[in-house]
Amino acid sequence: MNYGEILITALLSLKSNVLRTALTMLGIIIGIFAVTLILIISQGATSAITSQISSLGTNLLHIQTNKAIPLTFDDANAIRQQIPNIVATDEIVNTSKTVSANGQSNAYQITGVNAAFFNIYDMTLQKGSFFLSDDVIANSTLAVIGSKVSSDLFGTDANPIGQLIQVGNRSFYVVGVLNEKGSSIIGAPDQTIYVPVTTAMNTILGTTTLNSIDVLVETPEQVDLTANQIKQLLLDRHNVVDPTIIKNYAVYTSKELLSTVSNITRILSGVLTGIAGISLLVGGIGIMNIMLVTVTERIKEIGLLKAIGAKRSNILTQFLIESVTLTVSGGLIGTILGIGVGTILSHLLKVPFLLPITSIVFSTVISIIIGLVFGIYPAQRAARMNPIEALRYE
Amino acid sequence: MKNKTAPLISLQNIVKEYQTGDTVFQALKGINLDIYQGEFVAIMGPSGSGKSTTMHIIGALDVPTSGTYLLNNTNVTRYTEDQLAEIRNKEIGFVFQSFNLLPRTTVLKNVERPMMYGNVPVEDREPRAMEMLKLVNLEDKAKSMSNHISGGQIQRVAIARALVMNPSLLLADEPTGNLDSATSHQIMSFFQDLNKQGRTIILITHEPDIAAYANRIIHIKDGLIVTDEINHNVTKAIQK
Ligand SMILES: Nc1ncnc2c1ncn2[C@@H]1O[C@H](COP(=O)(O)OP(=O)(O)OP(=O)(O)O)[C@@H](O)[C@H]1O
Ligand SMILES: [Mg+2]
Numbered sequence: 157m158n159y160g161e162i163l164i165t166a167l168l169s170l171k172s173n174v175l176r177t178a179l180t181m182l183g184i185i186i187g188i189f190a191v192t193l194i195l196i197i198s199q200g201a202t203s204a205i206t207s208q209i210s211s212l213g214t215n216l217l218h219i220q221t222n223k224a225i226p227l228t229f230d231d232a233n234a235i236r237q238q239i240p241n242i243v244a245t246d247e248i249v250n251t252s253k254t255v256s257a258n259g260q261s262n263a264y265q266i267t268g269v270n271a272a273f274f275n276i277y278d279m280t281l282q283k284g285s286f287f288l289s290d291d292v293i294a295n296s297t298l299a300v301i302g303s304k305v306s307s308d309l310f311g312t313d314a315n316p317i318g319q320l321i322q323v324g325n326r327s328f329y330v331v332g333v334l335n336e337k338g339s340s341i342i343g344a345p346d347q348t349i350y351v352p353v354t355t356a357m358n359t360i361l362g363t364t365t366l367n368s369i370d371v372l373v374e375t376p377e378q379v380d381l382t383a384n385q386i387k388q389l390l391l392d393r394h395n396v397v398d399p400t401i402i403k404n405y406a407v408y409t410s411k412e413l414l415s416t417v418s419n420i421t422r423i424l425s426g427v428l429t430g431i432a433g434i435s436l437l438v439g440g441i442g443i444m445n446i447m448l449v450t451v452t453e454r455i456k457e458i459g460l461l462k463a464i465g466a467k468r469s470n471i472l473t474q475f476l477i478e479s480v481t482l483t484v485s486g487g488l489i490g491t492i493l494g495i496g497v498g499t500i501l502s503h504l505l506k507v508p509f510l511l512p513i514t515s516i517v518f519s520t521v522i523s524i525i526i527g528l529v530f531g532i533y534p535a536q537r538a539a540r541m542n543p544i545e546a547l548r549y550e
Numbered sequence: 551m552k553n554k555t556a557p558l559i560s561l562q563n564i565v566k567e568y569q570t571g572d573t574v575f576q577a578l579k580g581i582n583l584d585i586y587q588g589e590f591v592a593i594m595g596p597s598g599s600g601k602s603t604t605m606h607i608i609g610a611l612d613v614p615t616s617g618t619y620l621l622n623n624t625n626v627t628r629y630t631e632d633q634l635a636e637i638r639n640k641e642i643g644f645v646f647q648s649f650n651l652l653p654r655t656t657v658l659k660n661v662e663r664p665m666m667y668g669n670v671p672v673e674d675r676e677p678r679a680m681e682m683l684k685l686v687n688l689e690d691k692a693k694s695m696s697n698h699i700s701g702g703q704i705q706r707v708a709i710a711r712a713l714v715m716n717p718s719l720l721l722a723d724e725p726t727g728n729l730d731s732a733t734s735h736q737i738m739s740f741f742q743d744l745n746k747q748g749r750t751i752i753l754i755t756h757e758p759d760i761a762a763y764a765n766r767i768i769h770i771k772d773g774l775i776v777t778d779e780i781n782h783n784v785t786k787a788i789q790k
Pocket of ligand 1: 568569570575577595596597598599600601602604
């Protein structure tokens with residue numbers, strides 16, 4: 157038997173009923189389209205987030221607060237004094253407040269930081285200057301604002317340096333405007349107002365608890381050891397003995413953050429792939445249905461083929477190739493559509509577009525499997541047909 | 551007509567029963583028939599008498615309920631599906647009354663198809679198919695789609711296809727049933743030529759003037775052979 161010839165025969169018979177062929181393939185097209193698109197977007201997003209995290213440096217530790225162990229300034233000081241190999245630390249609090257200035261009013265993220273923050277996160281200024289360590293110690297009412305905050309409140313041309321902004325019932329002097337940075341894993345700096353952490357805690361929030369402490373370590377190799385030392389120090393300082401709290405208490409490293417992110421995208425694409433899978437299942441049942449119809453329509457033809465010497469295996473192969481041709485064509489169309497829409501969407505979402513080679517291979521394999529699985533029953537029915545009954549069928 | 555050699559076909563007490571619900575219907579009630587290499591046999595009989603059933607058994611499309619069928623001295627009664635398919639492919643050529651050609655493909659591909667199942671090398675198929683089409687004077691229609699040719703041409707393509715594997719036996723079940731009289735006689739002269747070249751032909755027909763082309767005429771009634779005679783008055787084909 158010549159498979160090329162059977163393939164041509166299969167294509168011809170599919171061509172003979174274009175509309176039906178197209179409708180039959182729809183389920184497969186949608187399923188494969190969804191799978192391809194999901195893979196493109198999640199790959200792009202993962203790579204974008206990964207490069208953001210990596211750009212922060214793999215020698216950054218992120219200590220998150222925990223209800224059982226509220227982080228304080230004293231903790232930050234203890235870390236600074238007792239843990240070796242630390243380059244810089246930064247205490248952070250976060251809140252959101254309505255901010256008004258220049259007759260404009262808007263809600264923004266207010267982040268209290270110390271002077272090291274701008275250095276740790278590679279922030280750059282388009283105007284003015286950062287506040288300094290002394291300003292933080294002094295509880296100064298100074299603010300460094302994101303580019304979007306600046307343009308929202310003061311317009312694009314005006315110079316906000318030295319202007320006052322009202323945060324809650326407190327006024328802050330704008331000392332610096334940041335360059336545009338785009339949103340990233342650390343938030344949306346363009347839409348954030350940075351104030352000294354002391355001022356934020358004492359006058360805006362009225363709290364003694366930090367949200368987090370960032371620790372910059374000398375080399376990436378020291379990160380894991382330092383993370384453990386800090387964890388132990390904090391547990392000791394807060395006299396924690398409850399083993400479940402100890403177990404759940406984590407000091408995040410950039411590396412761990414990366415794996416958390418990829419876990420989240422994995423779960424997300426898992427769910428979406430599940431939905432795509434259902435579409436493929438429905439598509440497969442559609443294929444089976446149409447193949448059963450095709451077999452019935454061609455009973456006489458099958459009888460004739462048997463009369464001229466077709467064996468069961470010949471008939472089986474012919475119909476299997478036909479159903480696989482259906483699903484693979486559907487899969488190809490879905491892949492092409494997925495890549496097309498994926499290109500546009502990655503552009504809109506500003507994530508890098510990566511050609512999903514694995515997804516193309518995966519889709520093709522899945523299409524072939526669906527064609528075989530759902531084509532085998534109709535094909536067997538055709539193959540097992542009694543030649544006389546088939547020839548007599550009206 | 552009888553040769554000293556063994557018959558090409560030997561039906562021995564062939565019975566075919568069909569079960570419909572609780573009732574069993576005997577379509578063939580014990581057919582005994584020897585056909586020799588080179589014969590041209592016409593089978594006649596009323597509708598429902600068992601002509602097609604007999605031909606299906608001879609053509610390895612069906613197996614008898616009881617009795618023995620020797621083809622080329624081999625008992626094929628207990629052959630498996632795939633063995634029967636091989637017999638149909640290599641030993642037998644069929645021409646039916648209708649639905650002879652595969653739709654959606656060309657005349658040439660139709661003639662080539664048995665060679666695909668018979669594992670004939672790809673490069674040999676087209677020349678051999680063209681040779682057969684030449685034999686039935688249809689080489690100019692080789693590239694036509696099978697539904698774009700006339701009824702008489704369809705039957706000639708079917709004959710070409712039936713001959714392409716060079717079978718020992720050509721079976722035709724009312725091959726002229728759908729044709730006008732002139733075309734029928736043209737087809738019959740083809741069969742006669744083929745027979746003169748040494749091919750064994752068994753033909754089913756209702757019409758005496760069609761049967762008259764054969765050398766031997768068998769009458770079947772109610773599943774039994776009633777007469778089996780040599781035709782002393784063979785119609786001579788008009789010379790082309
Ligand atoms: N699958 C079947 N089930 C039950 N009865 C059948 C079946 N096939 C054939 N028969 C019966 O067997 C008998 C012989 O049928 P067959 O087709 O051989 O007749 P025939 O001589 O070829 O008739 P015709 O000239 O009309 O073609 C008929 O009575 C028919 O009804
Ligand atoms: Mg009949």
